[in-house]
Amino acid sequence: MxxxxxxxxxxxxxxxxxxxxxxxxxxxxxxxxxxxxxxxxxxxxxxxxxxxxxxxxxxxxxxxxxxxxxxxxxxxxxxxxxxxxxxxxxxxxxxxxxxxxxxxxxxxxxxxPRKLACQGGDLPGVHTVRSRIDADRMKTELPTVKRAIVIGGGYIGLEAAAVLRKHGREVVLLEAAPRLLSRVAGEALSSFFAEEHARQGVDLRIETTADCIVGDAKAEGVHLADGSGIEGQMVVVGIGxxxxxxxxxxxxxxxxxxxxxxxxxxxxxxxxxxxxxxxxxxxxxxxxxxxxxxxxxxxxxxxxxxxxxxAGRGGAYEAFPWFWSDQYDLKLQTAGLNLGYDEEVLRGDPDSRQFSVGYFREGRILAVDCVNDPQTYVAGRKLITDRVSPDLEKFADPNVPLKELLG
Incomplete structure (x- = not known):
């Protein structure tokens, strides 16, 4: 056989x-x-x-x-x-x-992609962004779209909003949680991206839930749980x-x-x-x-x-976790996992559009989010893998090279 x-x-x-x-x-x-x-x-x-x-x-x-x-x-x-x-x-x-x-x-x-469970969630014009077919459908419809409604304030929703704004479309973004990126980032990073998207013209609606998608043959807008409505020719769903x-x-x-x-x-x-x-x-x-x-x-x-x-070489999975997201001219690089953090420390000034956020538990660094800040990303990875508990005041000072905190 x-x-x-x-x-x-x-x-x-x-x-x-x-x-x-x-x-x-x-x-x-x-x-x-x-x-x-x-x-x-x-x-x-x-x-x-x-x-x-x-x-x-x-x-x-x-x-x-x-x-x-x-x-x-x-x-x-x-x-x-x-x-x-x-x-x-x-x-x-x-x-x-x-x-x-x-x-x-x-x-x-x-x-x-997790789909909307509400009425109208399966109408034409309601999109997810998981496959080439999904993206191609959106590209085909874009010429007829004046306003897009993005449901979900995670990375997929934010990246889609950024691209749609680049195409010159009006964008309304709905997030049910009290802040953007609430599952994956601390308040400092959430606030920065909320301000950035608002500055780029995105209409952010925080703590806002869609009740249903409105339309007969195609999505024509979203009816919200508070009774109000938003007209739009495209709905993009990014909810996991x-x-x-x-x-x-x-x-x-x-x-x-x-x-x-x-x-x-x-x-x-x-x-x-x-x-x-x-x-x-x-x-x-x-x-x-x-x-x-x-x-x-x-x-x-x-x-x-x-x-x-x-191949007979064995070995357990012990790889270092890292992620990235591109939005407008911003490159976010994340090293480590911030699960269970009890303190976040800002390094640099968000207004400069180059800064980082460190996440700590009982003084030990767990993860870093770095916006247009590759040097902190590289050094932060080393701090995390070495399980360092750095001086938090020095970590917060962008004039102090992080390599000095490695000990």
Whole structure:
């Protein structure tokens, strides 16, 4: 019987990285990548940034040219969502009924955009920004849009708002929480981005909830919970993702907010790993808590962890977490995880548009958010990995080089 090899479900960042790392580590088993979308692996972060703005074409989003995959003997089945996993028979079933056997399964499906549960949430003109198809639909509609309504004040919503303003569209942004970025950043960074978006002409509505989307054949606006309404020709929804793990759950995998994996990215199903946005994993930079990380870094590093295991080199996932966001002429770089912080310290002046925020717990630095401040980002990473408890007054003083705080 032929070797079924390694099947990777998910043709995004994590799946592509897994296939690449396996070949780099001389794993010669057959590799098949199964993707729900029709496109080969491409970068998703630029979708809400320079792809939507038209500054990058799709071919420049491809993680690897298609010839690379052929040269590496990596097979693809695209436009083929997986509907079921049989952990005992070691097969996955595709939409349409085809069954694909595996010796090892790597689940790298990421997640689907969380949709509005209200009336009208599925009308044409209501968009998420998760796939090339999503972004292309928005680009097609933009010429007829005077005002766009963005629902969600996280990074996806803010990046979309910035691009829409760049296109000259009026933008109203709705955030249900008391401040922007409330799940991921402290008050200093939230306030800065709120002021920046307002300065750029975005109409921010904080602690505001959409009751329903108004329109017959197409979205024509949003009716708010307070009884008022906003007219608009496009609605962009950025309220998070739902991990795509239902087939694994049905097969008996432990699932809550993602599929549970151990330090080696193994699920509780035999020979089944999970990586990337869908993997709920123990993370040393979160105090060992089980978390999901929606980032390119996490996708790449978990892929490398699994590749090492399958190449016989072993090793647990211990990668350093980092993130970024581009809005207008601002580049935000984040190092570490600020979970459980009890103090935030501002370094520099936000009015200068170059500053950082440090997050501390019991004096030890956990994370830094750096706006147009790459030097603090680089030094901050070192402070975090060395588990330093720096003098907070010196940290706050931009005239004190952070390398002096390393001890």
């Amino acid at each position: 032929a070797d079924a090899g390694i099947v990777i479900v998910g043709a995004g960042q994590a799946g592509a990285a897994a296939a690449t790392k396996l070949r780099q580590m001389k794993v010669d088993a057959p590799i098949t990548v199964i993707g729900a979308e029709p496109d080969p692996p491409y970068e998703r972060p630029p979708l809400s940034k320079d792809y939507l703005s038209g500054e990058r074409s799709f071919d420049r989003l491809l993680i690897r040219p298609e010839t690379f995959w052929a040269n590496q003997d990596v097979a693809f089945k695209l436009g083929a969502p997986v509907t079921a996993v049989d952990a005992e028979a070691k097969t996955v079933t595709l939409e349409g009924g085809e069954t694909v056997p595996y010796d090892t399964l790597i689940w790298a499906t990421g997640g689907s 993702i739902i991990p795509d793990v239902a087939p694994l759950a049905d097969a008996g995998a432990e699932v809550s907010n993602g599929v549970h994996v151990d330090a080696e990215c193994r699920t509780n199903l035999p020979d089944v790993f999970a990586i990337g946005d869908c993997a709920l994993h123990p993370n040393g930079f979160a105090g060992g808590e089980m978390i999901r990380l929606e980032s390119v870094q996490n996708a790449n590093d978990q892929a490398a962890t699994v590749a090492k295991i399958l």
